[in-house]
Amino acid sequence: MIFHQLRWAQPNDDRTAMLREATSFTLDCDLLHAGVDEMRKNTNPFTGGINFDDMNDLGEARVLDQQRIQKTFLESVSWRVLYDLLDNFGPVFTIKLWVFFLAFYVHLGSLADQNDSFFAPRKSRSDAVQVMALLDATLLVLAELGLLWHGLSQRRLCRSPGRFKSRVKRAHRLWTRRRFMSLIVGVVSLGAMVVVGQVGQNLCNLTPQETFSKNPDCSDPTALSFCAGYAVVRLFFFLLITRRTDIPFVHGSPKSLQKQRAWSTPDANLSQDGTNSAASFMTVVSDPPIGPIGKEGKGSAPFFVWLFVLLLCFAFEVIFVAPLVSGFSFSGFCGDSCSDRLFAFSADLEGFTVHPFPSECVACVLSVMTIYLLVGMTAFLDLHFLFYLVIGIGGYAMGEHRGLRNVASSALRHLDLDASTRRQDHHDTYSTISDGRAMECIFGSAWRLVWSCAVESLYEDCLISDAAANNMVHAARTFRWKDPAASQTEFAQVSQRFQRLRFRATQLRGGSWKQAGRSCCISGLQVRHGPRSNAESYSVDKVAAKLVKVTSAVQHTELMQVLDDRLIATTDVPGLGVKSGWQLLSQSSQNGGSGTSTPQRERSRGSSLNIAGRPLKTSPSRNSMAEDLLNLRNASNFPVELSFADPEGYREVEIVFPRPRCIYAVSFLTTGDERQFDPVCWEIDGSVDGSSWMRLQTQSGEFDTPSMRRCPVETFFVTEPWCKPQGSSLVKVDLQKIPAAVSERLCFFANSLRAILKSGDLRPGRDTLLDRKVGNVPTLTQVVPVYEEQVLLSEEFLCASDGRNSNLGFTISQAEDQWEIFARKQGMAPRELYNSFTCGELHEWVRQAEVDQDWTKAKEIRELIFEVRFWASQRSQTVSRTVLGAIQYHKVLEMLPSVQASPQTNLEGDYDAELARPSLKEMVTCHAAREHNFTGRFQYASLLLAFNENYVQGQPEENIVKVVEVLPRVYPLVLGELEPRPPAAKTQGKAGNQLQALRFAPGHYLQMMDANMGAFFGEACKVPFILQHFQPAGSDRRTVQARIIGFREHIFTGSHGAVGAAMADAEWTFGTICQRFLAGLGARMHYGHPDFLDGFWASNRGSMSKASPVLNLSEDIFAGFNVLMRGERSTHVDCLEWEKGREVSFNSASLFFTKVASGNVGVMRSRDLKTLTGSMNIADSFSFYFASVGFYLYNVVTDISMSAYVFIFVLLTLSSKSLDDIGKLDSLLAAEWVISFGTLAMFPRLMELTLEYGIMEGFIRFLPSIPGAVLVFTFMNKSIAEAVGSTMQTGIASYVSTGRPPANDHYGWRDCYFFYRESHYYPAVRILIMYAVYRSLAETFNVAALPMMVLLGTACVWLAGPMLFCPQPTLWSLRDDLSEFWCFVIGTPHAERSVNLKEVNLEERLAAQKDDATANLYDVWLFDKLKHKRAPMLARVMEIAVAMALLVVMLAVVFGTMVDQIRSVVLLVLLNYFILALWRVFGRPTILMMLSGVLWICAVPFVLNSQSLGGQYGTLLVAFILTFQALTVIEKALLLGAWVCLRPDPDCASMPESSIEELRQKRDAARRVQSYDAVVEYFYLNFMSYQWHLYVSIMLLAVNLVVQLGVAVLEMLGGLQSWWLLGSKLRGGCCRVRRPEYKPPGSDHDPPSERRIQLSGEREGLRSRLGKGIS
DSSP states (O other), X not given: OHHHHHHTOOTTOGGGGOOOTTOOOOOOHHHHTHHHHHHHHOOOGGGTOOOHHHHHHHHHTTOOOGGGOOOSSOOOOGGGHXXXXXXXXXXXXXXXXXXXXXXXXXXXXXXXXXXXXSSSOOHHHHHHHHHXXXXXXXXXXXXXXXXXXXXXXXXXXXXXXXXXXXXXXXXXXXXXXXXXXHHHHHHHHHHIIIXXXXXXXXXXXXXXGGGSOOOTTOOOHHHHHHHHHHHHHHHXXXXXXXXXXXOSSOOSSOGGGTTTOOTTSOOTTBOTTSOBOGXXXXXXXXXXXOOSTTOSSOTTHHHHHHHXXXXXXXXXXXXXXXXXXXXXXXXXXSHHHHTTTTTSOOEEETTEEEOOOOHHHHHHHHHHHHHHHHHHHHHHHHHHHHHHHHHHHHHHHHHHHTTOTTSSOOTTOXXXXXXXXXXXXXXXXXXXXXXXHHHHHHHOTTHHHHHHHHHHHHHHTTSSOHHHHHHHHHHTTOOOTTOHHHHXXXXXXXXXXXXXXXXXXEEETTBSSOOOOSSOSEEEEEEESSTTSOEEEXXXXXXXEEXXXXXXXXXXXXXXXXXXXXXXXXXXXXXXXXXXXXXXXXXXXXXXXXXXXXXXXXXXOOOOEEXXXXXXXXXXXXXXXXXXXXXXXXXXXXXXXXEEEOHHHHHEEEEXXXXXXXXXXXEXXXXXXXXXXXXXXXXXXXXXXXXXXXXXXXXXXXXXXXXXXTOBOOOOEEOOTXXXXXXXXXXXXXXGGSOXXXXXXXXXXXXXXXXXXXXXXXOTTXXXXXXXXXXXXXXXXXXXXXXXXXSSOOHHHHHOBSSSSBHHXXXXXXXXXXXXXXXXXXXXXXXXXHHHXXXXXXXXXXXXXXXXTOHHHHHHHHHHHHHHHHHHHTTSSOHHHHHHHHHHHHHHHHHSTTOOSXXXXXXXXXXXXXXXXXXXXXXXXXXXXXXXXXXXXXXXXXXXXXXXXXXXXXXXXXXXXXXXXXXXXXXXXOOBOOSSOTXXXXXXXXXXXXXXXXXXOOSSEEEEOOTTEEOOHHHHTTHHHXXXXXXXXXXXXXXXXXXXXXXXXXXXXXXSHHHHHHXXXXXXXXXXXXXXXXXXXXXXXXXXXXXXXXXXXXXXXXXXXXXXXXXXXXXXXXXXXXXXXXXXXXXXXXXXXXXXXXXXXXXXXXXXXXXXXXXXXXXXXXHHHHHHHTTOOHHHHXXXXXXXXXXXXXXXXXXXXXXXXXXXXXXXXXXXXXXXXXXXXXXXXXXXXXXXXXXXXXXXXXXXXXXXXXXXXXHHHHGGGHHHHHHHHHXXXXXXXXXXXXXXXXXXXXXXXXXXXXXXXXXXXXXXXXXXXXXXXXXXXXXHHHHHHHHHHHHHHTOOOOOOHHHHHHHHHHHHHHHHTOOSOOHHHHHHHHHHHHHHHHOOOOOOOSOOSSSOSGGGTSOOSTTOTTOOHHHHHHHHHGGGGGOOHHHHXXXXXXXXXXXXXXXXXXXXXXXXXXXXXXXXXXXXXXXXXXXXXXXXXXXXXXHHHHHHHHHHHHHHXXXXXXXXXXXXXXXXXXHHHHHHHHHHHHHHHHHHHHOOXXXXXXXXXXXXXXXXXXXXXXXXXXXXXXXXXXXXXXXXXXXXXXXXXXXXXXXXXXXXXXXXXXXXXXXXXXXXXXXXXXXXXXXXXXXXXXXOSSOTTSOOOHHHHHHHOOOSSHHHHHHHTOO
């Protein structure tokens, strides 16, 4: 209560915020750690473990008794997660079902024999309405009953500890009311329709003729009325239940204060400089009162978007989906197979007459049911496909609104760095200004400093050459950022103080002629000495007119000889004092006129100069000017006084300040002369010492001055620091002449600046980057969690070979031009440096230098080795690249004039006194004693370390860092899983690491960076502007606009081969157009990208992610859930781009998708999902569905539809239905549209490419990527589907470390078998077997068969995909892989079978792990067989029931002749049993197992001929399948009986053995376990399980051999596979068995460079030695 009184005190009543005197607080630390103690015991949610969510619920319920700490919510086990999906996204599935019902209803009205109206259905539509009403009510009742049972098992209906009014209990009560309300509505409606309305009892097409009198207008008005009433009631209660509610979590402001605060406007006490008065102190910490979810900045957009998507689904289903099933009725389609022969045979059994269905009837009925199931899945899938279509359209429109058109296209693009033009048309948009002007608006007047630093960062990263860097900085009229200290004397700097100011006009309004007025080009200067200071005026009294007296005819003649026809002196006249360039003024000028005339401007003169009695008239024409010159020449009366104007003096003004002053901006007053003499172009210089001048500002574009004289121009021109006085005439950078990687980066950098300008008004001199004060720069903490990631590539790794090239050579092949730049910077040729590094010559030179005691040279060579390693690491996914990217923002902060100290880079680590080094223990102890006066001992702590700036080379390594802060802890930090497996698992690794770092994060905002990222300096300069999106300038914490801000990524691994390109394209598409559209729907989450988070909010709202094991494997998305649950926002911007890597190896990519898919099942089980979906309306539920789990369910349903598709045609063939029978129904079922329709998933990428690169370049980039993307994601989508299915079944979601190997990493067949045997290989084999059965039966029955090319192609990709993407196969690598896999397949087990009390279980002694070199096929699958030993009784019974049901169905649909062949297969099984007995007797020789395989191969033609089957392979194949399924059922039943009899205890090894009785019990338990393991192994061997796996493995060996042999031949023909998979640089020559190693451009016989000679100390024989050292 005290907390609430303090937090929500009224701003005008400080008494409510006062504490009583002598107030004390008591904290019970033991009670505080009670939940942690329970969590440390067990965190596995499936065994009753406590996790962080339970602790939060107990804390919110104020459970203070340690004995009452328990789980508040039981996560779903195994397949019960499907109930979670139904509970969470029931509205989504329900509305989608209704859309399909409506589409089917509309389609029935288009049939030829249907003559009814929409609201008066008859015939088929009358039947459809009744069936759909009954089906919907039945599904509703069943779903609600299942959900209530599921809720009871999750303790959602039970009494939980804590307050009665706790949030947890309120949510449970609300959920229970909804479920019971829906159940009551379903039961009452179903009963009313069936009992009262007789719905479904008088159908027109399904009821026999004799029970219902049919007529042409068949209809049942009563039943239809009840159906309509049910629809109204159902819709009403559905909308009532799914209405939007308040946000589930507290967002910061109580409801009682929502109407009292106008949080959307700045506080009245907020001053202009952004500070608050004392009266508003208690109000600045409150968050904005945000209402229900759905009003968070997105308005009604989700509603209209999803209405449009559902309309698209409706139209698609009416046209394509509904016609598929319109003719597939049980009576119509299966009438011939069932009705005529239904009562052909009967049998009497104890008074009952049984009419068995013929197999054709059963097969036909099952096929119709499966067709309806397939169409239902299609109706579910079209929502996903069409949503991709809407993402493409909507994301494109949002991108256009954000100004992303051609944002990344460098085609015909130049960077215009001319910032001198000041446009005076206020209607000009930001798209019309130059790039230099845009940078000036964003970064300030010193924008050239940013540009120079950005160019230098490109050069330091070896992306551009030295010449290109010079051209780029010269185009901006600035200098290279190599030696900024030396440039300070030549270039003006920000906040530099000057003594003098010089204004010089370079062009007057009158034109380019040399002309001048009488006084001066300006009449005064106005100077602002600071961005916020007022202008100070400096008057100009300078007069440019010179009086010349001509006293004689000689002087007159001399003067006439130098004057041209414009009255301008061409040379000096020393006698008269006339200078070259002076211009003669008229009499009117002498009297205050404007001066001489010009042909461009007209002016009137009121007087003339009399010479020799003839007036010298002024006239605007050249003829008049010639006449004036003639009158002057004819003058004879002397002396004559003439006035001349000095153009140089007229155009130049210099003022002196009383004291040195800063010059921020300059303006001027117009001249007193005519307007034609106003300056339109000028230069402004400043002088520090009065002698040397620095350029401050240049105006090269014509400026339009006002017409009034001696008045201010009212425009201030900001000075331009770091600008050259005489810059290059070329102010544009041609992006076509620099590398593509740099041009795209610079193009996006320049174009994205307009988006920042459009996002808000930037106050010049205050909000621009280089003018910001320290308090106006948002503080950011960048955290890089590192566990086992590669920090810097080692020399051994770079020199190691992949079988053909070194890893360094492969890295160079991806960036050949960058390696050349790097080598030239090191003073060596590219080939020369590569050879010296890979051949070990650099180490030889180091040793030689050490022998010669030349320590300087040895250090130089070591630095060269390090530079090579660092260059390669910067082009790989390493921690060093990430750290360097984070440092780019530090460099930006150091560049700011207001920042006095450099940002510090700290290291955060875990401290354990037992494991720490003695030196570290001493440092920690000394720090605690010195800083905190603590002399005690603590074992665990979190440490904050910093690099020691006083470290000297040669000191111990421990002195490199120093201790900054120590935070003692009670418990150790446990990351990841411990052995044994759960419940010993503690926290999710990455989330725990982030939480550990959060303790020391001082910044207002956070950025959690993965260890495979990077950043460009130019992008880092935009970070402060992006951080301002969190909170508007000049506001307080009540006006926070977002809690998470995401931005786009540049996937730099896109050039690392075909796999890297496919992964990069998918990641780029998701990070741009998909997240942009999801943000527009208000459903964007946090997906682990380098998002910015509100650090203050995250530190007291649940961190940045969740760390519970098993459930929070995908830890990042829970931060987005947390934001949405508290009514906050997660936005996305497109004007910032960070660099990130993705998996580039095929195996690592598959493992990555397996990991994220398994983690998403944990998301489905989490209570966060339930909490969120219980508070959303319908539109938000659709958005959130696709933002969380939709993509993964789509892959699962697609995978199931493939098997269902083949199964349908097998059943149709068994029911004697051909393709002609299907074609008569006008059905599209024969087309493989279910799978090929998935190509719409590529539509968003196409739209984003055309948006950012233009239509032509977008298609050029898109089309070549289609084959690789289709192949890669055909395989990866199967990985996702299998991972989701297996994790749903087992509940275990383990972290998978991909390792991020390079793209050239060659992997073996054995590794692929371990990775893909259950996920890809066996599903592909099953599909191929089903297709073989279908084709064989079609040939047997002499009917046409569907080719199913797409389906077969998919299965082949699952089988051959790993070999197609295995890099650089050779005949030698093929030999090694074949030998390794063959030894694995035929390897015999070596595990001991004797009783061992330490390793009781047989699976603990088997060689079944991938890392075990002795692993063999026998042990691998035996280990898999023994897993069920820990399964409960219910799971085993259900498994047997499913297997038995499948066998019964198979027996019901096949013909009797197929069942008759089972005896032949059984005979072969018995013969095989005899061979296996000999195999065991003779010590398991391989030859006998091969003999068994030969037996099965030779037996097939023998059985076919002996049974006179006439080559009917389909019949024999079905008999084989039936036999093996029967063996499976028998095996499972016998194993269940053995398990019941023996009751093996897998954990008996942990039983005590302190007494003889306990030892006897332990041995007896171990003996039972051994006996059961023996039974399992016996059935595993003799019931064909091992042989099945053996033959499949041999088939895989043959497939791998054929595929990789073909790929190897392509490699020998010209390196075609390497060219496609790894890049064109690795293609090599043609027709070569052993292709040469890749090397950088150059020759091994080139003369050595001076750097090599200097480092090696050799001058002769280098070329011969180099040739010997290279293979």
